[in-house]
Amino acid sequence: MAAASSAAAQGPLPLDAKGGPAEPAIPEPSPSDTSPSNPATETPSRRSWTRERVVTELATWLLEEPGIDAATLTRRGQGTLANWARRLFGRFDAALNAANLRLAELYPEGPPSKSSRVATTA
Secondary structure, three states, rough: OHHHHHHHHHHHEOOOOOOOOOOOOOOOOOOOOOOOOOOOOOOOOOOHHOHHHHHHHHHHHHHHHOOOOOHHEEEEEEEHHHHHHHHHHHHHHHHHHHHHHHOOOOOOOOOOHHHHHHHHOO
């Protein structure tokens, strides 16, 4: 009974052309409400996770920490990468093997040291 009295206090509901309750209008965001998208911070959509993308991302992580595993990636906020590695390769270790092969192709003499990577990116 209290719900009926509160609904009556708010006034009549708007009706659509058929006489039923109208759907509430969802306001469009104003330009000030939206921030420009930054691809570096966006989470990739389902379609953007490919075997190539997973291998590239894992290779980047392996350069920083050679002993990376799925649990470590998840703790560091990269659970989506670990999940897609499992989904696309069957096992996370299979994805790591592919990433290590990529690194072997890129750096036949061995991966660069951290100090030389810092110097080349600066």
